[in-house]
Amino acid sequence: QVQxxxxxxxxxxxxxxxxxSCAASGRTFSIYAMVWFRQAPGQEREFVTAxxxxxxxxxxxxxxxxxxxxxxxxAKNTVYLQMNSPKPEDTAVYYCAADTNVRNYEPQLPTTxxxxxxxxxxxxxx
Numbered sequence: 365q366v367q368x369x370x371x372x373x374x375x376x377x378x379x380x381x382x383x384x385s386c387a388a389s390g391r392t393f394s395i396y397a398m399v400w401f402r403q404a405p406g407q408e409r410e411f412v413t414a415x416x417x418x419x420x421x422x423x424x425x426x427x428x429x430x431x432x433x434x435x436x437x438x439a440k441n442t443v444y445l446q447m448n449s450p451k452p453e454d455t456a457v458y459y460c461a462a463d464t465n466v467r468n469y470e471p472q473l474p475t476t477x478x479x480x481x482x483x484x485x486x487x488x489x490x
Contacts, residue, residue: 366390366462366479373458373484376450384445386460386481392441394464399471400434400445402456403483409459414471415443423471428454450488457483 367389376382388395399414413424413434422434433446443460461477463469470476 366392366395366464368460368462368479368481370458370460370481370484373486375487375489376447378451378488378490379449382447382450382486384447384458384460384484384486386443386445388441388443388462391464395441395462396466397463397469397471398436398443399461399463399477400443401459401461401474402454402486403459404453404456407456409474410456411472411474412458413445416469425472447486450486452488452490455486455488457485459483 369387371385395417397414397416400412401409402412403409411425412428413432415422415434415436431449436443460481462479463476464478
């Protein structure tokens with residue numbers, strides 16, 4: 365089992381910055397990759413960005429490229445999402461998740477991810 369806890373969501377002005385963190389505990393040695401998804405009210409959960417534990421390969425959805433950055437402190441089993449120049453349309457609950465199975469890796473699919481945090485709300489004001 366892997367437990368995930370997201371932190372540091374909140375209210376931020378458009379054009380500002382915010383950094384989310386996701387701390388993993390439990391069987392962290394089994395983590396292959398971690399991801400950030402988000403879900404706005406009335407919408408489906410949407411892939412944001414992912415990072416592989418080995419190689420540090422990253423993937424981003426087009427709408428956040430150049431503004432958001434995923435990084436990891438793997439010694440602390442923590443992943444971060446640096447949100448620069450957020451827009452009101454980035455308002456959502458942000459979830460992190462972990463993949464513990466090395467198989468066909470499709471980070472954009474929620475079914476890829478084995479463990480999920482409870483989410484943290486980010487509200488971007490205009």
